Amino acid sequence: MEYCLFTEPQQGFSYDHQLAFARSAETHGLDGFFRSDHYLRMGEGDPLPGPTDAWTTLAGLARETSRIRLGTLVSSVTYRAPGILAIQVAQVDAMSGGRVELGLGTGWFEREHAAYGIPFPARRFDLLDEQLAVVTGLWSTPAGETFTFEGAHYRLDAAPALPKPVQSPVPVIVGGGGPRRTPALAARFATEYNIGFVSEDVVAEKFAVVRAACEEAGRDPGTLKLSVALPTILGADDRALERRAAAIGQTRAQFDNGANLIGSADEIAAKVERLRAVGADRVYFQLLDLRDVEHADEIGTDLLPLLPR
Numbered sequence: 001m002e003y004c005l006f007t008e009p010q011q012g013f014s015y016d017h018q019l020a021f022a023r024s025a026e027t028h029g030l031d032g033f034f035r036s037d038h039y040l041r042m043g044e045g046d047p048l049p050g051p052t053d054a055w056t057t058l059a060g061l062a063r064e065t066s067r068i069r070l071g072t073l074v075s076s077v078t079y080r081a082p083g084i085l086a087i088q089v090a091q092v093d094a095m096s097g098g099r100v101e102l103g104l105g106t107g108w109f110e111r112e113h114a115a116y117g118i119p120f121p122a123r124r125f126d127l128l129d130e131q132l133a134v135v136t137g138l139w140s141t142p143a144g145e146t147f148t149f150e151g152a153h154y155r156l157d158a159a160p161a162l163p164k165p166v167q168s169p170v171p172v173i174v175g176g177g178g179p180r181r182t183p184a185l186a187a188r189f190a191t192e193y194n195i196g197f198v199s200e201d202v203v204a205e206k207f208a209v210v211r212a213a214c215e216e217a218g219r220d221p222g223t224l225k226l227s228v229a230l231p232t233i234l235g236a237d238d239r240a241l242e243r244r245a246a247a248i249g250q251t252r253a254q255f256d257n258g259a260n261l262i263g264s265a266d267e268i269a270a271k272v273e274r275l276r277a278v279g280a281d282r283v284y285f286q287l288l289d290l291r292d293v294e295h296a297d298e299i300g301t302d303l304l305p306l307l308p309r
Helices: 015-028 054-064 082-096 110-116 125-140 181-189 200-216 238-247 265-277 293-306
Strands: 002-007 032-035 069-072 100-105 147-150 155-159 172-175 192-196 225-234 261-263 282-286
Touching: 002 015, 002 293, 015 032, 015 054, 015 293, 032 054, 032 100, 054 069, 054 082, 082 100, 082 125, 100 125, 125 147, 125 155, 125 172, 125 181, 172 181, 172 225, 181 200, 192 200, 192 282, 200 225, 200 265, 225 238, 225 265, 225 293, 238 261, 261 265, 265 293
Parallel strands: 002 032, 002 282, 032 069, 069 100, 100 172, 172 192, 192 225, 225 261, 225 282
Antiparallel strands: 147 155
C-alpha cells in the first residue's frame, strides 16, 4: 500500500504552502504529494493569492524534494496541447530524478475556462483518448526515431519525440466513475486507475468494472494499480475535528458523509484497511486547508504507522 497527500491549491494557497506540505510528506515517510490542476477557486471565499500552475509548481517541488512521488490529480486535456504536455512532464521527471506521475482527465470546471479564455468543448472524451495516445506515444518512441499521429483533434508530423523522461514508462493515472469509456481508457493507457469521493461499496464496484475492462482488452488486471482519493480530517478529539471542518467551511456532520475519512488515527486506519480489502493499492488523503501543516504532519506521525503496507 502507498499513501500520498493530495491538495487543492486553487482554493487560496501559494507555492510556499504546497512546499510545506510536500516537505511534510517527505519528512514523515509518505509516498507522494499530488495536487489538483485548476485555475479558479471553487465556491465562496478569498481567492488570494490566486492560482498556481500545476506543472510549474511541480517543477519547483522536483528540485526541493528528493524522495516523494509528484503529480497531478488530474490535469485537464483542455489546458495544454499534448505535445507540449509531454515535454513539460518529461522535463519535470528529469528535474525530479524520475519521480513524476501524470494524472490526465477530460476536465469539468467550465467556469474557469470562461474566466481564462480556455476553450471548453462539450465533448472531451475523444480529446482524452487522443492525448493519452500522443503523450505515451511520444515517450515510447525510440531515440533517433520520430512520432507521427493523425487524429481527429491532433496531428503531429515527424515529431522528434524529445526530451525523453527518466522513467520508462512515466506512470499515467486515469480516473473517474464513468461506466464504459473511462475504464477502457485506463485499461489501454494507464498504470493506475483512480476513483475519488465515493463510498466503499462504490469503490469496490468501480474496481470490478476496470478489472473487467482490462480482461476485455487482453491485459492482466494485476498490472493496473488501483487507488482511492478521499477528503480527510484527522483529529485526536472532537474539538480538533470540529476545528478542522470549520476551517474548510463545513461542520463535522457535513463532512462525515459516509465516504470521507474523518476521525481518530485508529478510525481512519480501520477504513483504509477496508479499502485495501476491496483492492486499493494507494490512498490519497485530500487535505483542503494548506495553512494547517500540523494536519499534514499528523497524517505522517499519528496515522501512517497504523496503516497496512
